[in-house]
Amino acid sequence: MGRLKPGPEAALFEHYNARLRPPLVVTELPEARGSAAEVRRREGAALLAALPEGALLVAMDLGGQAPTSEALAALAERWEATARPLAFAIGGAEGLDPTVLARADHKLSLGPLTWPHFLVRGLLAEQWYRVQAIRANHPYHRAWRPG
Numbered sequence: 490m491g492r493l494k495p496g497p498e499a500a501l502f503e504h505y506n507a508r509l510r511p512p513l514v515v516t517e518l519p520e521a522r523g524s525a526a527e528v529r530r531r532e533g534a535a536l537l538a539a540l541p542e543g544a545l546l547v548a549m550d551l552g553g554q555a556p557t558s559e560a561l562a563a564l565a566e567r568w569e570a571t572a573r574p575l576a577f578a579i580g581g582a583e584g585l586d587p588t589v590l591a592r593a594d595h596k597l598s599l600g601p602l603t604w605p606h607f608l609v610r611g612l613l614a615e616q617w618y619r620v621q622a623i624r625a626n627h628p629y630h631r632a633w634r635p636g
């Protein structure tokens with residue numbers, strides 16, 4: 490949700506998206522006005538209407554599953570195998586509407602911290618690049634963890 494103006498968040502997203510093959514295609518939808526519930530409902534309706542037909546919808550949500558990067562790479566492989574167009578939904582300041590969460594095929598959390606939605610765009614692009622690196626055995630991803 491929202492139109493991202495030029496600035497550090499846009500640069501962060503572009504930095505990682507330029508490395509992605511294929512790059513992510515962003516559809517920006519205007520943020521709605523009204524009460525928090527109205528905003529969520531209006532933005533949710535716009536978001537669902539903008540989905541490509543048959544999309545496999547991954548809702549970015551704090552209440553979702555927070556996989557490791559390796560587990561996300563495995564999920565990506567499963568999603569790709571469906572041959573459905575993949576769509577990530579990032580909510581606005583009020584979060585995603587329950588109708589979007591109900592439609593989602595997967596709810597993905599980046600952890601329990603709340604991030605600004607424009608930062609989530611860049612974080613997701615980095616993580617998707619990491620997923621591609623894991624799947625390609627590229628040394629960008631260092632899997633070592635202290636034992």
Ligand SMILES: C[S@@+](CC[C@H](N)C(=O)[O-])C[C@H]1O[C@@H](n2cnc3c(N)ncnc32)[C@H](O)[C@@H]1O
Pocket residue numbers: 548549550551578579580581582583584585597598599600601602603604605606609
């Ligand atoms: C400022 S947050 C919305 C906060 C709202 N109170 C909620 O809980 O959804 C804006 C959007 O960024 C995304 N987001 C923020 N933090 C996230 C996290 N830790 N994991 C996944 N998505 C996150 C979600 O799509 C969220 O709708």
